[in-house]
Amino acid sequence: MKGTTITEFTIKIALEMLEKGEISSVELVEETFNQIKRFDPEVKAFLHLFEEEALLKAKEADEKRKKGEKGSLLGIPLSIKDNICVKGHPTTCGSKILENFIAPYEATVVEKLKAEGAVLIGKTNLDEFAMGSSTENSAFFTTKNPWDLERVPGGSSGGSAAAVAVRMGIGSLGSDTGGSIRQPAAFCGVVGLKPTYGLVSRYGLVAFASSLDQIGPFGLTVEDIAILLKAIAGKDEKDSTSAAVSIPDYLQVINQNEKTKFTIGLPKEYLQTEMDPEIKQKIEEVVNLLRKTHDIKEVSLPHTPYAVATYYIIAPAEASSNLARYDGVKYGLRVESSNLIDMYKKTRAKGFGKEVKRRIMIGTYALSAGYYDAFYLKASKVRTLILRDFLEAFKQVDLLITPVTPTPPFKIGEKITDPLQMYLSDIFTIPVNLAGLPGLSLPVGLNSEGLPIGLQIIGPHFREDLLLSLAYQIEKMIDQRFVPPLLKS
Amino acid sequence: MPISLEEVLKIAHLCRLEFDEEEAKKFSEELSKILDYFETLQTLDTQDVPPTFHAVKLPTPYREDEVKSFDNIEGLLANSPKVKDNMIVVPKVVKSPA
Numbered sequence: 398m399k400g401t402t403i404t405e406f407t408i409k410i411a412l413e414m415l416e417k418g419e420i421s422s423v424e425l426v427e428e429t430f431n432q433i434k435r436f437d438p439e440v441k442a443f444l445h446l447f448e449e450e451a452l453l454k455a456k457e458a459d460e461k462r463k464k465g466e467k468g469s470l471l472g473i474p475l476s477i478k479d480n481i482c483v484k485g486h487p488t489t490c491g492s493k494i495l496e497n498f499i500a501p502y503e504a505t506v507v508e509k510l511k512a513e514g515a516v517l518i519g520k521t522n523l524d525e526f527a528m529g530s531s532t533e534n535s536a537f538f539t540t541k542n543p544w545d546l547e548r549v550p551g552g553s554s555g556g557s558a559a560a561v562a563v564r565m566g567i568g569s570l571g572s573d574t575g576g577s578i579r580q581p582a583a584f585c586g587v588v589g590l591k592p593t594y595g596l597v598s599r600y601g602l603v604a605f606a607s608s609l610d611q612i613g614p615f616g617l618t619v620e621d622i623a624i625l626l627k628a629i630a631g632k633d634e635k636d637s638t639s640a641a642v643s644i645p646d647y648l649q650v651i652n653q654n655e656k657t658k659f660t661i662g663l664p665k666e667y668l669q670t671e672m673d674p675e676i677k678q679k680i681e682e683v684v685n686l687l688r689k690t691h692d693i694k695e696v697s698l699p700h701t702p703y704a705v706a707t708y709y710i711i712a713p714a715e716a717s718s719n720l721a722r723y724d725g726v727k728y729g730l731r732v733e734s735s736n737l738i739d740m741y742k743k744t745r746a747k748g749f750g751k752e753v754k755r756r757i758m759i760g761t762y763a764l765s766a767g768y769y770d771a772f773y774l775k776a777s778k779v780r781t782l783i784l785r786d787f788l789e790a791f792k793q794v795d796l797l798i799t800p801v802t803p804t805p806p807f808k809i810g811e812k813i814t815d816p817l818q819m820y821l822s823d824i825f826t827i828p829v830n831l832a833g834l835p836g837l838s839l840p841v842g843l844n845s846e847g848l849p850i851g852l853q854i855i856g857p858h859f860r861e862d863l864l865l866s867l868a869y870q871i872e873k874m875i876d877q878r879f880v881p882p883l884l885k886s
Numbered sequence: 887m888p889i890s891l892e893e894v895l896k897i898a899h900l901c902r903l904e905f906d907e908e909e910a911k912k913f914s915e916e917l918s919k920i921l922d923y924f925e926t927l928q929t930l931d932t933q934d935v936p937p938t939f940h941a942v943k944l945p946t947p948y949r950e951d952e953v954k955s956f957d958n959i960e961g962l963l964a965n966s967p968k969v970k971d972n973m974i975v976v977p978k979v980v981k982s983p984a
Binding site (some may be wrong): 484485497498499501502593594595608634637638640647699702703705706707709717721722724725726727728729730731734735736737738740741742743745746749754755757758759760762765771772774775778779780781782784816819831832833834846858869 | 889894897898900901902903904905912916917919920921923926927928930932935936937938939940941942943944947949956958961962964965966967968974976978979981
């Protein structure tokens with residue numbers, strides 16, 4: 398590929414080279430699968446691979462390009478989290494209960510990517526039904542962090558984050574209910590965006606907590622996120638919660654805003670939260686650099702300390718309802734019994750893993766007679782307070798900056814036995830989902846052990862244009878490429 | 887807030903799960919700990935606060951109630967555990983007439 402190594406590829410660079418004829422999509426996809434064969438036996442980011450089909454689609458993309466056909470992702474190899482339906486391929490959600498499920502239809506985001514000419518290479522690993530922060534809850538295997546194979550890649554979209562970090566595909570789609578895109582992006586040193594609730598259609602995304610779930614992109618750069626977001630965003634008749642807002646050309650916007658001055662808020666409650674000192678220091682360093690060209694203001698989000706408890710009532714409550722559909726009747730695993738109730742119970746006891754059962758139990762409890770008011774309704778009211786905090790803050794500032802995670806990537810096995818500890822690792826990302834806001838995780842440095850540190854930017858509803866613009870400015874200011882040492886060996 | 891073993895089994899029945907005694911015991915400990923953590927919310931006065939079920943307010947979308955055909959019935963049924971004559975087979979839920 399004329400001297401360009403795979404670690405130098407971004408979507409934007411690949412598109413330019415494809416356009417100039419310096420590479421073909423077939424070459425790009427072949428190189429992607431070489432990368433997968435070399436590294437995925439160790440990293441284990443993928444649950445399913447579509448090599449043959451991908452090469453065929455790459456060939457088609459090359460032919461289309463020759464004929465002058467356009468597509469914003471024509472010939473670009475991407476992966477998809479295995480809770481998003483790609484027609485004709487498995488969608489397991491990392492669960493035994495859907496182990497043999499073949500998606501009979503296409504998720505809207507997948508339809509959109511294909512319409513832009515993207516080449517789908519496979520489905521990535523996740524915590525079962527996206528419930529978890531490490532991929533350790535996958536019923537199949539744990540994905541490894543490419544920066545240190547003894548550590549978790551984060552979760553639930555850990556497979557997508559690890560795949561992009563290792564350049565096994567130059568972008569991916571994940572889903573984020575409480576941090577499932579941003580936390581793994583931070584742990585793996587890639588960029589991850591959770592868009593505003595409603596900006597991207599959820600049709601074909603297997604439901605976890607419907608008022609919090611959102612599909613979003615992983616990429617190596619902010620520009621790539623801008624390209625991917627443009628491709629997947631927009632109103633969809635098949636998702637009644639998708640919003641009819643106009644979708645700007647994000648790539649153009651971030652370039653226009655290269656020098657735009659923002660008022661940036663630092664939520665004091667976030668910085669008061671107990672966290673790893675190196676993460677805190679790195680965020681402060683970046684903020685200090687931003688002070689030269691932007692206005693920095695301290696703001697208060699007083700209900701932050703209540704967010705995790707609120708989330709772990711609302712999300713399991715919605716999950717317990719959504720996951721009622723896995724009953725052994727219509728599709729998925731069935732454990733036969735002559736008695737219907739017994740069939741339900743045996744099927745669900747065998748098909749669901751521990752964390753999924755835990756959340757179904759919590760959710761059922763929080764919704765059950767006598768406890769609804771004390772738990773579910775109470776949490777939904779506190780959710781209002783958390784949302785109001787953000788709306789107040791955005792009267793004073795354009796955007797907020799916070800850490801993504803309170804700790805660097807933890808060791809495999811370190812937190813899996815203590816669910817509450819695992820839940821608390823989402824403390825900085827959860828409030829964003831409760832408030833329906835967009836949040837982006839940007840790699841901004843490495844700690845003394847060489848592990849990536851992420852910075853979170855939070856924006857007002859539907860202001861991905863501002864969010865991406867600031868992220869692009871910070872990325873340029875830091876001017877550092879994040880390549881795991883594994884790839885240099 | 888301790889959750890008794892009976893309560894665990896009652897909730898399990900409500901959500902159609904089943905546990906052996908050891909699992910149920912473990913669950914009662916874990917759930918008790920998690921519910922204790924939720925107690926923090928009770929310190930907030932929310933009497934005059936309306937609940938939020940969706941953070942982004944959108945008007946209720948209406949559409950015509952039209953039947954649309956789905957072109958992959960085969961693919962849908964292929965995921966079913968047991969199919970006969972394009973119908974899903976389930977355990978009998980009604981008693982045979984005497």
